[in-house]
Amino acid sequence: MMADVLEVATGARPGGWAAPYKAVLASRIRAQRAYPAGFALDIVGSWLVGLTEFGELFVIFHNIGILGGLDFHAMLLLFGLSNLSWSIADMVVGHVDTLPTYVRAGTLDAFFLRPQPVLAQLVTSEFSLRRLARLTVGLVTMCVGLVINDVTWSVAVVGLLVLAIVFGTAIFAACFVAAASLQFFLINGAELTNTFTYGGSYASAQPAAIFPTPLKLVFGFLVPVAFTSYLPTLWILGLPGPSLLPTWLVWLLPVAAAWSWAMALLLWSWGCRHYQGGGG
């Protein structure tokens, strides 16, 4: 025990830098299996959320054939990609929105004393398996979308899919971190941060062609969620993009992700500096 403490203190950690994160995450996963009934209900609940979002799409396309240049089949791919990336991000970092609870209780101070970055501790403070339910909704819809559309398979298509899922997840994760950063300032205004997370997810699942110019600028460039699913869908299906969002932009996905993270980390460090501590 003493040796462990010393090793942590001197920075020489057994099993490399990732070992403490692994140990923490494993314990979080074990904890969730302790209450199987609550866990099952949670799974059903998250699955239903995905289902109602799909229901909205279904109802709209029950009435019309084409929305913003995309038909129902293309929308399945768009919806699937958006849901998949968002739910991975939600599973990995979604719980950073518990920050105000720690701030209010004054327990955040302890996070600053431990030898891990505060953000990393928050991220590993939970790993919710129930969010896997949402992930399956996204994965299944995306696969159906890929099969049902006439996709000309090539290395580039597979490469783009991987790119979209990896960097799309990164963009959504950045939204979560940016939202959490604002919580340092808005203890009672937690709802505002939903605009970044749920609003971003909602906007990303729409064909951006339907947005008026200001919204295109916001969701295309400021909070670039159009990169996560809309642009990849256009490219995979060989469709032209609307004004401001040409299809070739999709290859700038890594740039969009880097921009999102730069903004998120800036907001985070700003928030951390603003934090005054709970005293005691």
Next chain:
Amino acid sequence: MHADWQTYRQLFVAGFRRQTAYRLAMFAGLATNVVFGFIRSAILFAAVESAGGELAGYSAGTISAYVWLSQGLLGAIQLTGAAEIGDRIRTGDVAIDFTRPVDVQTWHLAEDLGRAAYSMIPRGVPSVVVGALTFGLVMPATVLPYVLGAVSIVIGVAISFYCRYAINIVGFWLLDTRGVRSLYMVTSTFLAGLYVPVALFPDWLHTLAYLTPFPSILQSPIDVVSGQVTGLDAVGVVGMQVFWLAVTCLVGRVLTTAGRHKLVVQGG
């Protein structure tokens, strides 16, 4: 045993005043409503355009009214499934509540109506104003829809409260109502017509929705205020709301009585 009108009026005022302390939260709620309103307007505008300018009785202007009225009412109707009575059951405070000379259900209703009334000032009206200034909306030019609409909104808020009350009363039997509440939130928001107007639903889903009280919470008040239904039809819609008001109130009362028998007060 039963308190008089004055007591409930004061509880209403207390519910209203309590909200004035959370201005930032109200502003945050408004900002969220507005952003979602933008996205929803864009979707439904595109849908109306794709359908050739008219979709299930909506034009671009009236569907915009639907979007912004629903965003504006969101704060008042609270589809989240949370109600204070749930916390009081969990902590056991409810035992004390039963000894007070007021009806527990009506007491919480009065407070909730006060809360809802306040939310119309920083959230309800500004949402509709933002919608009118950005996307533009078509509202009735006569007075009657607004008068009947105001009645309809109050009934909608009350039905929403009675539903949430009933959901939370289940806490007498379940240790953790979180699962039930989240299921309630998901179903009620969809069937109340928050994502897409109920008029757009396919027949089977439309029928299913109107077999629940949820459209009476949101879709019906919006239909009446926006003049989507008028004259005797509008009175019929409000009549339907009154029916659901009675049903949900009764369910809550029956559950309260049953729960009360189950309640065990320990120590003193």
